[in-house]
Amino acid sequence: MEIDKIKEMLEYRFSLTPELPQKRHIIFWYDSKKEFKDLIDGLNLENVKIIKLTKSIDKKGELIYTNIFKTKYTLEVEDTNSNYLIYSEYPRVIDSENYLLDIEKYSEFFEADKSAMIVEELKLDRTNYRFGEIIREYSSFFANKERREKLIKLIEKPEFLDEEEFKLSILAVISSAKILDIGEILKNIILNRNKLQDIEKWMNLDFLFSEIKKKFDVEVNSFEQFLKILMITHFYCELQKRPHINLENYFKGRKNELFIFTDSLLQNKQTSEIIRDEFYNLAKDLNIKEKIDELELDDTIKGTAFEYFDKVIIKDIVEIFDSEVIDYEKYKKYIEIRLDNSLWSEKYYSFYKILFTINDFFKLKDSLIIEDRKELRDIFKDYTKTYFLVDNIYRKFYYYYDQIKTNELSTLFNNIKTKIDKFYEVDYLEKLLALWSSKINERENLPQQRDFYKNNIEKYDVRTVVIISDALRYEVGYEISQKLRKEANVKEIKLDGMLTDLPSRTFLGMANLLPYKKERKVDLISGKVTIDGIDSQGTENREKILKATCEEASAISYSDFIEKMNRSKQEEFIKGKKVIYIYHDTIDAIGDKGKTENNTFNACEEAISNIVNLSKLLSSLGVVNIYITSDHGFLYEKKEVEEYNKLELKNRKYLSIGKRYAIYEKEIEEKACITLKLDELYSVFPEKNQRIKASGNGLQFVHGGASPLEMIIPLINYKSGANSKKISKVQVRIRESVAKITSNLTKFAVYQLEPVSIKNGFLERDIVVALYSGNVRVSDEKKLKLNSIEENSIHDFRLTLSGEHKKVTLKVIDVESGDILDSKEYDVSIGIASDFDF
Template sequence: MAELNLKQINARLNEEFRGEKRKLVFWYDDKAEFAEDIKDIELDNAKVYFLQPDNQFYTKYFLERKDKENNYLIYAPFPKPDVRENHLEDTLLYSKRFFADRASLLMADLGVDEKYKNIIEKHIKFFANKDRTQRFYDLEIEQFNEENIIVGMLGSICRTQTCSFEEVVRAVLSDGECEENKFIDAFKKYDLHSEFWKLCERHFGYIDNTPSLTNFVLTLFVTYTAKSITGELPESLKSMVSHKSGNIITFMDNLKNSVLYKDRYNELSEFVSNELNIVKVFENLLPEELLYCDTFVCIDKIIIRWIKERLLAEDTGAMLDNHSIKEVVSIRSKMHFSESTGKIYHMLGSAYDIVVSAKYTCPDSFSDILEKYKTSDYKIDQNYRHFYYDYDGLDDSEDFEGLRELVENIYANEYLDKLLQKWNSGILEENAYGKLPLQIDFYDSNIGGLKDRTVVIISDALRYEVGHELYTTLADDPKSNIRIDTSLSVLPSYTRLGMAALLPHKSITMSDDYTVLVDGMSCDNLLTRQNILQRYCDNGICVQFDDIKNMKKSELRDVFTGKQLVYVYHNQIDARGDKANTEDEVFVACKEAVNEIADLIRRISSNANTHHFIVTADHGFIYKRDKLNESDKINVRDKNAFVNRRFIVSYEAIYEDGIENVSMGRILRNEDGKVVSFPISSNVFKVSGGGQNFVHGGSSPQEMLIPVLNIKMERGHIDTGNAQIALVSMVQKITSNVTVLEFIQSEAVSDTVKATTYKLYFISDDNEKISNEATLFADSRELDARKRIFRMNFRFKDKKYDKNRNYYLAAYDEGSGEEIWRHHVVMDLVGESF
């Protein structure tokens, strides 16, 4: 019982016991409504005596013989016995009776109109529990009517925070199985079961002679599905469609998009899918009819299967509802089940780009090959990497094995074979090394003469396309001013020679035992490299990334203070790729490398007063998933040669099919008489140990073209803002239950304009949500404004709308929950308004 009722009763009882004369007051509580509350009664001038049905004789003795001085309230949690059975009847003649009408007390406390007393009396059992009644009070219902009283009781049972039937339904749906539901059982216990189903009919149009939670859930999901399928609903589902679709769509949108309830939505979706055998029911629907429906995850499976089949047929021009495969991937990857299907869609998007490259053509001139690789061909390597990154992350990839084989075949045979053949013809041209900056000139070209402190991050095996991903990542940082260039590595493109080329030097030589020397000094570890660096820069140091990655702010400052040049050696990609047991993790390592380097740059910039960075690599790599055949391995006969999978250094050139040679003296700009021999394809030399899929050292653009990122981080605060959206369709009046509106993303996403997700829906002037909730991803980088226009569908609740009230279309930032703007509309639905 509510505290206020107790105060009323206390006041009335204390009034009864006023005066000097001894008084006995009997309270027969017929329905034991106050049995729990009586212990909280506080009487100023009387004691409480608890009467039991079997202690009447003792009570009479106690009151009339044992204690004749004190006042007593005699409380009996049962009806007054008949006169012939009541041994206290004569005591009652000189005593008083107290009557407490719980229904009246409740109504007085709450301000409920007398006309609703029958509802309170009918469910008086509900109010017999103090905690349950208090929860009813805590709902703070402002305006009582029959529905609000019922919903309040239902909400108290479900422990909702507001008097909302939608909240009640959400609570009910969130509790366990449909057939054994504690809230439904509680509704039955307190005689609210039929009222609950009447409200389900009133709000959601669910009509059933024998209502059940299972059938109700089926109605919700089928109705929700019917409005997002563009074709005709299968016959077996039509009888389950409610006439109150607007209310259901709004409710289901909220359930699906709620952080609190989305997991339960997924569970119910799977339950309904199994109950109705949705996979079979939808087997005759066309994929384009399901494009915008995300009620069941099996719909994604249907669309994923369609995309896979189109790709396997190399039908890259296939479309769904005038959307290309790439656009379908984008649409579906942003829908509800993207947490479980997003990786598959991303994989399919990468596969699509690879399949498109099946018609790959390579330019003839070396200059054109270089330019095409820097502007577009690198994306083929990047898409290949992304494909396997997602493919390897699938729980079960068996269904996509055929697609993987196609991707592998196109990448290896249509792309690499064509590119490498012409590339290697070009790299041997006399003037090839003058077509772009050379790695061997790195220090003089990028560092010599710099006055501000500079950090050079050398990431082992960070090939050009991975470096370009780092460029894209940092370009979105508003504090970053970044440029990406390309340089041509030394050949052979392996770590010791590449690391030497990046150091300041007058000469680089390779001794007779194939040791690499810089100015005659060894350079194969951190200390020897630092010794060389300090000959050219007194305040230069070399550090390992792993030694500083977890340093605190003060520790970082200690490392950088007083230093002019810092070489940071990062080894994520090569460390895993070069080992047979981890080489297939190399694409995961690439992702981690990008994140680690970007994070390090931000940390150093913020904490160590350093703002100039250069990121580059010692070499790149080639990775192919399929194991090489023995026929792809080239036997080596010179036992005195320096043999690697992708190169041989020896004193004699190797003249065999598929092998080319270049003078080491040409590479190192000296008189070295040794020769570098390398395959002109992606084949390898036959050597023992190591892996087979990850290789470097050869002459491919994937191995030799390395990124040079020049980054300057701005000091202090940089103003950034979210991508803004505006309504294109300036609608003033809503005249249909379904409305399609157009929105525009005002600016393209950039380093100062951040991608933002918005929630859009219509509300009334008292903030009731009256439409479904649409999600707009303002993440477009398109510079053409016409390509930043989005169409959104809105369906309204089935209810009466007052043309004289205010209604709005409201936009909310999903991240912050902040309302961005609202647009006033008049609701003028034909046949619905009043």
């Protein structure tokens, strides 16, 4: 030890105010190992006198002190005011032979061994000898300066530290915990199991296990045993079931504390994956998979700690759906619970979304009737109100199915997939298309695509942008309008339907959306439309046509506007314009190619995202009035088209042919087709969903025909601006109840005040609920989705309270914003816990 350090330690001791009735410090220093005898003569202490006890050999040959009596006389007679350090390089003698014992009793002692130095370094209570013992017991830990420095930083008030807190601090440093909390220490050990070896090397595991006993009231002799207790307790507490007889030894202690600690590990992003892997390996030893297999779905739905829960739940729900005896609201709720609470929800997201879709499919299937309407106008209304949802659900099903089809669980959906295909083709398309075809001659009585500019653009004085997406059919447009209602700054949004001309092809649909002054010439054979002498194909030509009617007009492709322009260039492009057409092509670009038509539904999702984001961008650039529409829709079946759905035309004298139409100079008849007069020509169209055998790309994605899916296109009018009123989320209130908690496991409820309704401006809300003591959460946390379409609907949940509290507060918190939406204080009065008060 350096003399400067010893001097600092001694001067600090002498600087302290003496405890009454003493007026000075007398400190004895017995340096029995003679480690500092060479330093004592050079030790100069301010306002302190030093007496060095000396020894010599007497006549009997014994070593005795030679200045004991002189020292005693000095301290008690000659000088009773000065501070003294009494140093001896010899061990302290026994009390019966100690002539200075009476002075020692009202004096102090000093040690300069390593443990004492560390006590001084850590600024611990010097009068507590147990600190020195602990330091000596864990000497290998304290041998490292870096660990001591971490300990100094961790201990906030060392002068008030007790022995257990001191040992906990050492444990915290070894485990790299930032606070003195056994839960945090255990979390760090789980994050890095090497910490367990360090504890065993520098401290031993006994204290760790004693702290586990103190916190959770469980005795363990290994960390693996502790993890098994965590796993089994969480497993059965979450399911609210008694443990299997073979697992009772792992279901003990303070179950609430164990459950909430485990749940916090599982929910924490930092620890979740590691603890799940630990549980997976431990579960093999305890045969947890078998225990899950024994559960009913109503119980399994609550489980979160094992991925196997998700596999079993998906399998069970599919089997229920396959039976077609379905409580739609119940299973919708179950799927929502899994999406919100499963720790594997990201991995199984597409599975749960496809289950949602199947639930919606069977619900719609049970209620859908293709009514035998007398007028096409009524069929049009039925389609734009209800029937289109079948197309939407069919598309969603296959969009998610494509994402899971390589997973081994995808085979579970084989029967349902077959049912959906059959229903879509036979019970839906064949019936609807046959009915539509029978009334198609009345099509002029419906809103026409060719009247778009006259009816919508000419009447506006404000800047208007028209987004035209190739092959955007009505049901995809519906989804865009729904997303805009939820995500955008909406003042007004309307969705209507328009009817394309025939054949429902790009060249005709794109031309129909443009204005003309004098004449519009349509050549159905070459597939060309000339407007006032200008070919309507291509963005440049379309801009010329627009400018002929409105000088402050322009046209641009989506890719040029988004990918080739930054915001300042976009602002410059829009500046001074009255009418802007933006052409988007994602769906048709994918679907119209045989090699990529299988990706049609992926292209639809991409188109929805593109157009919603483009609309919001335009709104941010100051565009108030936006139209979203299309040139035509499409007919698409995911499965390969069967031979019976392929038509071989008998009359080969067509002027133009496609997969869904053939144009002739004269009127003809073809089996399973309808014949319509188009200006001076005639065309045949498949009556139902058949494809005409013709050269060219694939048969799954087609358009040009006379079905509502190809002819009815969306017309979305989205208005936004500074005065726009944002749609709001539903409000929530805690249900009134007795303000007292009498059980560790308590049922609560919240009211969802408004029904979810796009029309009335209320969106669903995700919340979390938990009990708090101050700002500290003292229960597990439940996630709820407030998405009921009923007013004042009730959402029930249970929370497990841990620890002892006089009062706690239930808080309802919005997941997105973190705002506390409602809170309520409860008195806690829990008697003897029952077997199910985990």
